[in-house]
Amino acid sequence: MAPDLIVRGLRVLTGGTVRPASVHIRGGTIVDVAGHDDVPEGCPVVDTRAGAVVMPGLCDAHVHINEPGRTEWEGFETATRAAAAGGVTSLVDMPLNSIPPTTTVAHLEEKARAAEGRCRVDVGFWGGAVPGNAGELIPLLEAGALGFKCFMVDSGVAEFGHVAEADLREALAVLAGTGAPLLVHAELPGPIDAARAAIAGLDPRTYAAYLRSRPREAEDQAIALLASLCEATGATAHVVHLSSATALDILRRARDRGAALSAETTPHYLHFTAEQIPDGATPFKCAPPIRERENREALWAALTGGLIDLVVSDHSPCTPELKQLEAGDFDAAWGGISSLQLGLSIVWTDARRRGIPLERLPDWLCRGPARLAGLRRKGEIRRGFDADLVIWDPEASFRVEPPLIEHRHKVTPYAGEELHGVVEATYLRGEKVYERGSFPGEARGRWLKREG
Ligand SMILES: [Zn+2]
Structure with missing residues (x-):
């Protein structure tokens, strides 16, 4: 043709x-x-210019857009502008932090209405698995949800409850055989509760106290439990934002036994280290936390070795007030880092420094997330795929300054960093949606529904 x-x-x-x-x-x-x-x-x-790279548009399968209900934190217009500026052509919105959360078909439809006409890139939705809604999961899939997300520990918002072992087992049993994944925030409350006693009396402004409050054991034990339930039910599960490097062996062994268990990590765990985070610097707060340098190195080894499947932003914005910037109190601050626009540049900056070739990026940033979400036309430059492209210069660099950031709020732990990889243009299904700071055309992003 x-x-x-x-x-x-x-x-x-x-x-x-x-x-x-x-x-x-x-x-x-x-x-x-x-x-x-x-x-x-x-x-x-x-x-394209001689130095420029043409890559599949990124698929960011872990984004909190918060609309409707907390649109003052972020929204479809601002988030998808940021996405286009960062070379992200498809994203999948998380079911929580919007009100209502995406835990019923009616709520999914409400979210889709809020998104309609506002998106500059294509957007899909994860549904939420919460205690008591196992009966909603199949109807949500039929209505277009791409899979589900649940928490094994307090989610941070009252309207999205966390699952106990029995709820998790039930959700996995319902999803087994559908092919739809259950994405899991894998931390267990036990080790976190135990740590609370150990850090009582420490200054909540110190990063060391925050790090100790979310120990690796919370992740490790959660992933071990998830792996066993995954094996028992035959369902497909996915560990979101893996931070603990000691969980990697648990993951490897489960996969060796045949568990359908994948994992993602995020740019901030691959870029920052606990040692460099100043006390009071709450823009760095996220859960699980950014850990020590040797932990980061182990995450890189797992990523390059294929044990970690993909990298997504976990873009989780809030208002600057909620970050408690003045008080610098890690305990009181909202946990979450916004990097939807910066993911490509952050990952490339660190990959480049490590001598990792460009060819590795599409699996981590494009194809891997698209496969997780079951998006069969996304994430590759290949016949039959959507013409979603990012044209970018891997040798050019820029300094992260608030005016460049298209997210609703500009608070970022990357402020002042020099990053390699400048996005020059982004194409969504063959049409230019971003070029050097401008956003040509209308918001023409579509709802990416689950394909049967
Ligand atoms: Zn998240």
């Missing part, structure tokens, strides 16, 4: 390699990936 647009370059990331190629697009779909000069006469061609 004749293309109606061609994007070509000398460095196109396709099929696990970087090579000169032309991406042939028709009606927003990739119809061919051909040689650089294999271009039919008369077809419009976008020629």
